[in-house]
Amino acid sequence: MKGNVLVGQSGGPTAVINSSLAGVFKTAMERGYNKVYGMRYGIQGFLDEQYIDMSDIIKNELDLELLKRTPSAFLGTCRYKLPEIHEDKAVYERIFALLDKLNIEVFVYIGGNDSMDTIRKLFDYSLLTGATQRFVGCPKTIDNDLAITDHTPGFGSAAKYIATSTKEVIYDAMGFSYKKKNVTVIEIMGRNAGWLTGAAALSKGDDCDGPDLIYLPEMPFDVEHFTERVKELLEKKDVVVAVVSEGIKTKEGKYVCEFTAGSETRDAFGHIQMTGTASYLAEVVHQTLGCKTRAVELSTLQRAAAHLTSKIDVDEAFNVGGATVKAADEGSSGVMVVIDRVSDDPYQSATGVYDVHRIANGEKVVPRKWINEEGDYVTEEFMDYCRPLIQGQYNPIMVEGLPRHLNMNIHNYDWARKAGGNQTIT
């Protein structure tokens, strides 16, 4: 009889990270593993013996379907970096003792670069000690910045949400343009990689011209040049929409959002939170050109909008989750599952596995050739790369007019008492 699978989620959530979790659970059950344990709050919670038996949560097919469509990291997530093995062996001894105690054969970690670093270290430790558990990484990040894999689960749905919202914001702005030119600056997540910011270009089509300007963090940003470009555009049209990454910085390396640091307020609380990049640029344009401006930050919504996901993305996330268990079951360890693009037309993808040492801590940014010469838009090739990833919908399961999720408020489940371990979930 097979032992158990342990799965955790780490880093920022996506709209489909729970679809991968569902895939891990389903494949583990199908392949005859005894139990699937879920780490609460990733490796950080696991070190405190915080885990659950997933079968206490997923009792039937509907639960599994709900889990696939539930936003946020269902198990809870963490941002926790394991020490190097030579720095602190005790942490590793503790983790492996727990793995033995729970009879874990397969360890799956769903996450981005930092999470793959965790897989790498645990695998390396298993080599050093001859431990038999297998360690497999499951890619996840809206930022799409993981190496080797064609793209990451989570990116497609965030891109779809961003393109949809960008089109809606452009339409809204067009309604107000009579004898009153207006400029909108939309701010998108992605501090170092501009994949998501570039995805705003997908709003371009028969029914929409798309944004006028797109600035990725891969290129140095010049505030004055930006204002000049907006001014030129306003001479030709009434509505200008610019999309900027939260991470754009000047050629000196200063983040644009830092330009507002140093603001002082006269209330009791001292410094006020930095104004965002979009707010700052909107204000600069307003002050310089005098026109009406608006800043829109998509903020948390772009990674949490489970109500508007890409079918390709949800399915791939699910498949990639399943592929981690399959890979481990067939003997792989120290690998991450990757997505290979088999064909562009029609779009087809397949999963593969790749040495995690080649992936961990890498960062894949948008190649220079996919940004236009002026550095203020993405190319057709960039859009061709993205477009297949936003296709199709998983309509939410609607109850009383709202998307229903698998109840994440698992504090209320009685597994907290049942599941054993010193569970002091507070």
Place this chain on the structure above:
Amino acid sequence: MKGNVLVGQSGGPTAVINSSLAGVFKTAMERGYNKVYGMRYGIQGFLDEQYIDMSDIIKNELDLELLKRTPSAFLGTCRYKLPEIHEDKAVYERIFALLDKLNIEVFVYIGGNDSMDTIRKLFDYSLLTGATQRFVGCPKTIDNDLAITDHTPGFGSAAKYIATSTKEVIYDAMGFSYKKKNVTVIEIMGRNAGWLTGAAALSKGDDCDGPDLIYLPEMPFDVEHFTERVKELLEKKDVVVAVVSEGIKTKEGKYVCEFTAGSETRDAFGHIQMTGTASYLAEVVHQTLGCKTRAVELSTLQRAAAHLTSKIDVDEAFNVGGATVKAADEGSSGVMVVIDRVSDDPYQSATGVYDVHRIANGEKVVPRKWINEEGDYVTEEFMDYCRPLIQGQYNPIMVEGLPRHLNMNIHNYDWARKAGGNQTIT
């Protein structure tokens, strides 16, 4: 043979204002009117003879269906208040000369309080001069603050979007709560009326506890008391979510967002835009209680999100649009169409007409009895009132992975040359 219908849109758009426009067009055609002209940018554009022949835009049933699902004010909108008749007769003379020139029999204006003021004035002028055109108002506003009507088209879809997004933000926050309490402040539109802010409570259900605190602009807001309440809640739970109206103010009448005024920056551009209400409160909580905080502004998205509308709302908006033409065709003038709630269980509504003098410039706020005693949540009665209005979906018509809209970029249509008048659309 009947003459023509003229229709315009005014004020802030909603996700369903174009569904009303579609309703006007369809009923006018069915009732045998010759043409439907659309004012470009409301009465302001019309004064400059900016109008289009709607049949140049809507050529078939699919176009009509697309229009129903297109966000923003398709015809363009304005914020333009007509002078009182005794102040400036020339404006009225010009409008009525244009109405005669275009053989207009029915004048429909889709909008909120200010737009109903326009209907009232034009109707009053027609009484003074014996003009035979009929003037009918079509209610529209996400703010739900129009008098007499049970609710306004636009509110239900915005409420649905807000409740859905609030649930997603709550889920996102729950994923990050391990050994790190966090507070999220969500800011919602509605400067004087708290209907939309209160609608965040609809996120409460079997799968979500909903926000912890909800502050409407109807009640005075106390920053210190708010921080105290958050502190109390953090003693019992790890994740606290507060929803605030952009319009909350202290008992002295100062807007909370004004607390950040007076910030000075050291860059070349002088004052930076006021930090928003949510950003300010998030920063206050962070400074006072030391925990991680996040501010989320739903901004333009809440009125533009045509990708997540309520079926009840889209249908009612369409019906209300049709009812304006019907009312005029049957002899009414100086009225607004209202929605009467016929039954709560099952929800049923019907359209009626009401004297626009009783509606214009009024403002319906949330009644005190629908806010809890402490002033930090809405009551069950409030939620029972809202819930029917968010039911059902109109799924967007998806093309290449994105919602397709009726192309609003009508500058490119050749009607601009065809439609006559001195159309200098730039």
